[in-house]
Amino acid sequence: MTTADTELIYLTVDVWHPDCWTLHVTEAVDAGLLGYEMTMRDDDFADRFRLYRTYGDSWAAVERLIEAADDTDLTKDVIVLSPSTASDSRAFGPVTQDILVEFDPAPGMRTAFTDRGFMHYGPSQHENGRERRSLLTISKRDTVYQALEDIEASYDADLDIERFTTTPTPSGMRDLPSDGLSPRQREAFQLARARGYYEYPRDVAAQELADEFGVSRTTFLEHLRKAERELLTGIEFH
Structure with missing residues (x-):
C-alpha cells in the first residue's frame, strides 16, 4: 500500500554486469533471450534452472546461441524444450525456441533487484551483451535511485534507466521491443x-x-x- 511519501513506480533498466552467461553469449551471437521467472514447490530446482525463450532471424542463429550457452563455463546444462507455439513468439523474432538452463544464480541480477524491494514486471530481455528489466516497486523516488546506485556498486554493473514513471502499462512485455525483428x-x-x-x-x-x-x-x-x-x-x- 502506498503512503503519503511513497508511490507505485514503474521502471525499465538496461544493465551490463560481469560473469553473466546471457550477456556473454548474446554478445557473441546475433540472437536474443527472454528470461522468465519460475515459481515451483521445489525451490532447489527453481534456483538452479530458469526458463528462457531464444529468438533470432533464423534457426541457425538460434542454434548458435543454444550451442554457445551450452559451451560456456558459466552454465552447467541446457535442456531444449519442445518447439515454441506461444502466440507471442513472433513478437521477438521470426524463429524462437524455449530452453531450460542450469547455472549458478549467484552472479545474476534478479535477486539484486528483488532483495531491494523491486518486483520483476514481465520477462527480462538479453541482447547484444546487455539485459533489460521491467520493474515495479512501492517506494520513495530517492530510495529507488539509491537502490539502483547500490546495485551498480555492489555488482560492478553499468546501469541505465530507460523508463521511470508512475504510469502503468498493461504488461511488462510492453516495455520490450515487440516489432518482430531479430x-x-x-x-x-x-x-x-x-x-x-x-x-x-x-x-x-x-x-x-x-x-x-x-x-x-x-x-x-x-x-x-x-x-x-x-x-x-x-x-x-x-
Missing part, C-alpha cells in the same frame, strides 16, 4: 533511421552504413529489407 535486423534499421537513410534525399549511402555495421553492402541491405518487410506486415494502405 536483434541484428533491429540494429540495422535503427542505424539507418539515425543516419538519415530514409530521408529524401538520403543523408547516407547504404555502403557507408554497411561499413559502419561491419558487413558487406549486400548483407546490410538484406537485414534492412527483412526489417522493413516485418514492420510493414499487417499495415493496410488506403
Whole structure:
C-alpha cells in the first residue's frame, strides 16, 4: 500500500554486469533471450534452472546461441524444450525456441533487484551483451535511485534507466521491443533511421552504413529489407 511519501513506480533498466552467461553469449551471437521467472514447490530446482525463450532471424542463429550457452563455463546444462507455439513468439523474432538452463544464480541480477524491494514486471530481455528489466516497486523516488546506485556498486554493473514513471502499462512485455525483428535486423534499421537513410534525399549511402555495421553492402541491405518487410506486415494502405 502506498503512503503519503511513497508511490507505485514503474521502471525499465538496461544493465551490463560481469560473469553473466546471457550477456556473454548474446554478445557473441546475433540472437536474443527472454528470461522468465519460475515459481515451483521445489525451490532447489527453481534456483538452479530458469526458463528462457531464444529468438533470432533464423534457426541457425538460434542454434548458435543454444550451442554457445551450452559451451560456456558459466552454465552447467541446457535442456531444449519442445518447439515454441506461444502466440507471442513472433513478437521477438521470426524463429524462437524455449530452453531450460542450469547455472549458478549467484552472479545474476534478479535477486539484486528483488532483495531491494523491486518486483520483476514481465520477462527480462538479453541482447547484444546487455539485459533489460521491467520493474515495479512501492517506494520513495530517492530510495529507488539509491537502490539502483547500490546495485551498480555492489555488482560492478553499468546501469541505465530507460523508463521511470508512475504510469502503468498493461504488461511488462510492453516495455520490450515487440516489432518482430531479430536483434541484428533491429540494429540495422535503427542505424539507418539515425543516419538519415530514409530521408529524401538520403543523408547516407547504404555502403557507408554497411561499413559502419561491419558487413558487406549486400548483407546490410538484406537485414534492412527483412526489417522493413516485418514492420510493414499487417499495415493496410488506403
